[in-house]
Structure formats: structure tokens, C-alpha cells
Amino acid sequence: xxxxxxxxxxxxxxxxxxxxxxxxxxxxxxxxxxxxxxxxxxxxxxxxxxxxxxxxxxxxxxxxxxxxxxxxxxxxxxxxxxxxxxxxxxxxxxxxxxxxxxxxxxxxxxxxxxxxxxxxxxxxxxxxxxxxxxxxxxxxxxxxxxxxxxxxxxxxxxxxxxxxxxxxxxxxxxxxxxxxxxxxxxxxxxxxxxxxxxxxxxxxxxxxxxxxxxxxxxxxxxxxxxxxxxxxxxxxxxxxxxxxxxxxxxxxxxxxxxxxxxxxxxxxxxxxxxxxxxxxxxxxxxxxxxx
Amino acid sequence: xxxxxxxxxxxxxxxxxxxxxxxxxxxxxxxxxxxxxxxxxxxxxxxxxxxxxxxxxxxxxxxxxxxxxxxxxxxxxxxxxxxxxxxxxxxxxxxxxxxxxxxxxxxxxxxxxxxxxxxxxxxxxxxxxxxxxxxxxxxxxxxxxxxxxxxxxxxxxxxxxxxxxxx
Numbered sequence: 001x002x003x004x005x006x007x008x009x010x011x012x013x014x015x016x017x018x019x020x021x022x023x024x025x026x027x028x029x030x031x032x033x034x035x036x037x038x039x040x041x042x043x044x045x046x047x048x049x050x051x052x053x054x055x056x057x058x059x060x061x062x063x064x065x066x067x068x069x070x071x072x073x074x075x076x077x078x079x080x081x082x083x084x085x086x087x088x089x090x091x092x093x094x095x096x097x098x099x100x101x102x103x104x105x106x107x108x109x110x111x112x113x114x115x116x117x118x119x120x121x122x123x124x125x126x127x128x129x130x131x132x133x134x135x136x137x138x139x140x141x142x143x144x145x146x147x148x149x150x151x152x153x154x155x156x157x158x159x160x161x162x163x164x165x166x167x168x169x170x171x172x173x174x175x176x177x178x179x180x181x182x183x184x185x186x187x188x189x190x191x192x193x194x195x196x197x198x199x200x201x202x203x204x205x206x207x208x209x210x211x212x213x214x215x216x217x218x219x220x221x222x223x224x225x226x227x228x229x230x231x232x233x234x235x236x237x238x239x240x241x242x243x244x245x246x247x248x249x250x251x252x253x254x255x256x257x258x259x260x261x262x263x264x265x266x267x268x269x270x271x272x273x274x275x276x277x278x279x280x281x282x283x284x285x286x287x288x289x290x291x
Numbered sequence: 292x293x294x295x296x297x298x299x300x301x302x303x304x305x306x307x308x309x310x311x312x313x314x315x316x317x318x319x320x321x322x323x324x325x326x327x328x329x330x331x332x333x334x335x336x337x338x339x340x341x342x343x344x345x346x347x348x349x350x351x352x353x354x355x356x357x358x359x360x361x362x363x364x365x366x367x368x369x370x371x372x373x374x375x376x377x378x379x380x381x382x383x384x385x386x387x388x389x390x391x392x393x394x395x396x397x398x399x400x401x402x403x404x405x406x407x408x409x410x411x412x413x414x415x416x417x418x419x420x421x422x423x424x425x426x427x428x429x430x431x432x433x434x435x436x437x438x439x440x441x442x443x444x445x446x447x448x449x450x451x452x453x454x455x456x457x458x
Contacts, residue, residue, distance in 0.1 A: 010339050021361035021363075024361035033354075046355070125313060
């Protein structure tokens with residue numbers, strides 16, 4: 001028996017190498033990947049290399065573009081100076097509006113705040129498997145990034161942190177099959193869910209009733225009810241609305257606002273303070289106690 | 292030693308690929324450097340060492356992808372065996388044969404990955420990666436051409452005398 005095993009050693013090892021991952025995939029594959037020591041080592045080794053590569057490529061790109069930009073810099077300077085003055089005036093006006101918004105929000109009695117400041121991160125790589133498009137950031141656990149944190153840009157929602165190690169983290173995009181974001185139509189305030197479909201497809205609009213006021217081109221924003229994304233971030237625009245004769249729900253897609261292949265930097269939003277009515281002022285509390 | 296070199300090379304290539312893909316702005320197309328490595332291993336290394344190395348390369352892709360557990364090691368070992376079988380029938384020592392095997396392996400690898408992803412997807416929709424598979428095969432073959440001189444350096448001094456499946 002032992003002699004047979006010895007003779008067939010290669011065959012047995014190769015069969016094990018083939019069957020073990022296959023059985024693991026069929027039985028555990030759908031659960032996703034738990035971060036383990038090997039993951040940490042691999043990400044720990046590859047992230048600095050990726051960071052160095054990005055730094056080098058950016059350095060070369062900057063040098064080339066700086067040389068080109070030197071031409072006509074005087075005219076551009078004048079143009080920018082004028083634009084700067086206009087923007088300053090605009091910022092002042094927006095500050096006023098922001099202060100008014102803050103006053104109104106307090107008056108309504110709702111607060112929405114982040115516990116910590118957002119963490120700015122740079123994209124240093126893209127998932128080598130296209131079916132599971134995800135981004136690698138140059139910030140990890142050591143910078144305060146944790147799994148589950150939302151990732152955004154000025155244009156809107158990108159996704160959420162899927163796994164974080166020492167100096168790097170991976171972001172699961174909202175287009176991923178496993179992603180679901182609570183959204184609402186900005187115009188009509190109809191609530192729904194934006195579900196990722198993977199493979200480069202637009203998001204699917206789920207849980208919207210056929211009679212809901214949803215039209216093509218409507219802007220979808222996060223509703224903040226999923227406990228992950230803060231309220232009011234742009235998710236995308238509604239497309240391909242279909243109201244079938246039968247069935248309760250309407251079918252539509254959402255084109256994401258953020259093109260994940262074009263972004264360079266993102267913001268990781270630390271854990272949110274849950275929504276809730278603002279605590280009453282001390283005088284009101286004292287009056288209540290007296291009663 | 293060669294096993295460690297293969298693992299290090301796979302890690303380096305996967306890292307470079309992830310950065311290159313970012314700069315090229317590719318969303319669905321990838322340059323499958325792991326397939327190039329696995330094909331080279333199948334054609335130029337011993338059975339046991341090659342299979343273990345192919346498994347490790349697939350495992351690294353699994354780790355880097357952060358998603359399914361087991362799919363890519365399985366596909367890597369499967370591609371390794373099929374290419375090795377092909378190498379036993381056809382003389383595949385020339386660079387041209389290596390490119391041809393890489394193209395065929397990438398096509399098979401892409402189709403199988405799409406099939407398994409389709410099987411396990413929520414809605415059972417046809418993966419969009421299928422439409423870009425020809426471009427992916429082309430980019431992978433270009434990568435194979437670029438990597439050929441480097442891979443030749445990794446080759447063992449004793450080349451397989453008679454290529455066969457389990458020898």
C-alpha cells in the first residue's frame with residue numbers, strides 16, 4: 001500500500017491540488033474571503049511596491065506635463081486670477097448658505113456628523129480580476145481605515161472598504177454584486193435600494209413600487225438609512241425605467257456618478273454618529289424633570 | 292528555490308499589472324500575467340514542482356482579488372495540466388508555440404472563470420467580461436512576448452527531456 005502511494009505520489013498530490021480548491025470554492029466560495037495571515041503578508045509586501053510604482057509614474061507624468069504647462073503660463077495666470085476672484089465671491093455666498101442650512105438643521109432638531117475627519121487616500125492599484133472590480137488604497141489600519149467604512153469622492157459614492165491591512169485597504173465598489181446602498185430620488189424623495197450587478201453593468205434600482213415617482217434622469221442620493229453611507233451623497237442617475245403590466249415593482253438602472261476607472265483620490269469616511277434628534281437644551285431637560 | 296522565485300515573480304507581476312491597469316483606465320480587461328506564468332511552468336518545469344507553483348500562483352491571484360476562495364488556484368492547476376497535456380503532444384519549445392499556448396490557455400481560463408462566475412452570480416446574467424475576452428487574450432499574448440526573455444532566465448538548467456503529462 002505504502003509502495004503504491006509512493007509510486008503514485010505525483011498523481012495524488014496533483015489531484016489534491018486540483019480538487020481541494022475546487023471543493024473549497026463550491027462549499028465556501030460564496031461566503032467571500034476572510035482576511036488571514038497570508039493576505040496580510042501579501043498585501044504588506046505588494047502595497048509598498050505599488051505605491052513606489054505609482055509615485056514613479058506620477059513623477060514622470062508631472063515632469064512631462066510641467067514642461068508643457070510652462071508655455072503660455074502668463075496668460076493662464078491672468079485668467080486664473082480673474083477666475084479666483086469670482087470663485088472667492090461665490091465661496092462667500094456659499095458660506096452664507098451653509099450657515100443658514102446649519103441653523104435650519106438645528107432648528108429641525110436633527111444632527112448628522114462624523115466622529116472623525118475623513119481620511120484622504122490615493123488609489124495605488126486595481127483588482128487583477130476584472131469580474132470583482134475593486135480599488136486598492138494607500139491607507140490602511142494604521143491610518144484608521146477599517147472594513148465597512150464608506151468611500152466617497154466629491155462626485156459621489158465610490159463604495160466601502162472591504163478589507164484593511166496595515167498600510168493598504170481594498171474598496172468594494174457600489175457596482176459590485178455584493179453591494180447594496182439605501183437611496184432616495186432627490187426630486188421626489190422616493191426610497192429604494194441601489195444594488196450592484198458586477199461585470200461593468202449599471203446598478204439596479206430595487207424595492208421601488210411601480211406607482212412611485214421615478215423618471216429617467218432622476219438623480220439618486222444616499223438616504224443614510226443603511227447605517228453605512230451618510231445622507232445626501234450622489235449615487236447616480238436613473239436610466240431605463242420600465243413599468244411592466246404585471247408585478248408590484250418597477251425595474252430601472254442607475255448609472256453611477258463616479259467613474260471608478262478615472263478616479264485618483266478618494267475620501268474614507270470614518271464611522272458615522274447615528275442619526276437622531278438632537279438632545280434637548282439643558283433648560284428644557286430641567287423643566288421636564290420638574291414636571 | 293525556483294518555487295520561491297516563481298512566487299516572488301508572480302507577486303511582482305500582479306502588482307505591476309494592478310498599477311498598469313489603473314493608468315490604462317481599463318475596467319473589464321486585464322493582462323493575465325498569472326496565465327503566462329502557469330503556461331511557462333507547464334511547458335518548462337517538472338510535474339510536481341510545476342503543479343505546486345501553479346497552485347501558488349493561482350492562490351496569490353485569489354488573495355489579490357479578495358473575493359472567491361479557491362476558484363483561481365483550481366483554474367491555475369487545471370490550465371497547468373491541460374497545457375502540459377498539449378505540450379506532450381505538440382513540441383512547444385519555441386517562443387511562437389509558447390505564445391500560441393498562452394493564447395489558448397487565456398481563452399480557456401477566461402471562459403471557465405466567466406462560467407463559474409455566471410454559475411454563482413445572483414441573477415445568472417452573462418458576464419460582461421466575455422465581450423472583452425478577445426482583447427484580453429491579445430494583451431496577455433503581448434505580455435507573454437515581453438516576459439519571454441525574463442522567463443527563460445528562470446528556466447531550470449535541465450530542461451524536460453521528453454515532455455509528457457505525468458513525467
